[in-house]
Amino acid sequence: MLNEIQFLLCASLTLAGAVAAMMLRNLVHCALCAAGAFAGLAALYLQLDAEFVGLAQLLIYVGAIAILIVFTIMLTRGEEIRPGVPIASPSWWVGLPVGALVLACLIGAVMASPSLVRLPAGAVHAPVRKIGEALMNGYVLPLQTIGLLLTAALLGAVVISLREPRNPESKTR
Amino acid sequence: MTTPLANYLVVAALLFSVGLAGALARRNAVLVLIGLELMLNAANLNFIAFWRFGPHAGELAGLMFVIFSIAVAAGEVAVGLALVIAVYRHRRTVQVDRLDSLKG
Numbered sequence: 001m002l003n004e005i006q007f008l009l010c011a012s013l014t015l016a017g018a019v020a021a022m023m024l025r026n027l028v029h030c031a032l033c034a035a036g037a038f039a040g041l042a043a044l045y046l047q048l049d050a051e052f053v054g055l056a057q058l059l060i061y062v063g064a065i066a067i068l069i070v071f072t073i074m075l076t077r078g079e080e081i082r083p084g085v086p087i088a089s090p091s092w093w094v095g096l097p098v099g100a101l102v103l104a105c106l107i108g109a110v111m112a113s114p115s116l117v118r119l120p121a122g123a124v125h126a127p128v129r130k131i132g133e134a135l136m137n138g139y140v141l142p143l144q145t146i147g148l149l150l151t152a153a154l155l156g157a158v159v160i161s162l163r164e165p166r167n168p169e170s171k172t173r
Numbered sequence: 174m175t176t177p178l179a180n181y182l183v184v185a186a187l188l189f190s191v192g193l194a195g196a197l198a199r200r201n202a203v204l205v206l207i208g209l210e211l212m213l214n215a216a217n218l219n220f221i222a223f224w225r226f227g228p229h230a231g232e233l234a235g236l237m238f239v240i241f242s243i244a245v246a247a248g249e250v251a252v253g254l255a256l257v258i259a260v261y262r263h264r265r266t267v268q269v270d271r272l273d274s275l276k277g
Contacts, residue, residue, distance in 0.1 A: 022195030076261040095197025103190035124230040153248030157255035
């Protein structure tokens, strides 16, 4: 019973944050609501006994990605905040039915499968020590690849957003 | 632990659809990226739920997948936001319907 109340709280926080992030007009409010949705997801992970992933989600999404999004919003001063400017793209009438169709398919598949209405087998324990040992033994190649990928992404982000040097040819644009 | 697996899957499906509809319908490129992140997180929630309710919860495979997925998402959002800033510098706008120079 307590578990279901916790689940309902976390799930409603997540979904309300997600809907608000996609519906609000002010971009900073959208970023804050998205951070709330990410925090609700972290709570759901913690409720599913995945402590390490829940805390990593809190650190990376609420700590880093939300700040990055706020900085981008600040650097790209959106024009949607002014009333009268539409917040939806001209083809929004395609997006909403596609979302509804995908939702209907997913919910139908989940509801039609009786094997999905089940309870967990027993208590599970995934301590950080075990995760670290797995990362250093079986998953060491993916771990190194992720390190390489993150380095490349970091360098790529810096290079892409570098201000280009002004030369006389490009001044005429 | 009394919440069945299907509840988590329904929450993940709702989250995915909200993210998809937002990514397809909003004009601002930053919000399109937030929609993408919501979809990725819905997939992660499915991984964690299937790991927790599966018969081999001691194997950690689902957890590992989510850890790597979060790392890839972090790199993706860094590059994506850098692209948004670069586009803004060139075109002075981040509204996706005004970035139509490839339109025939």
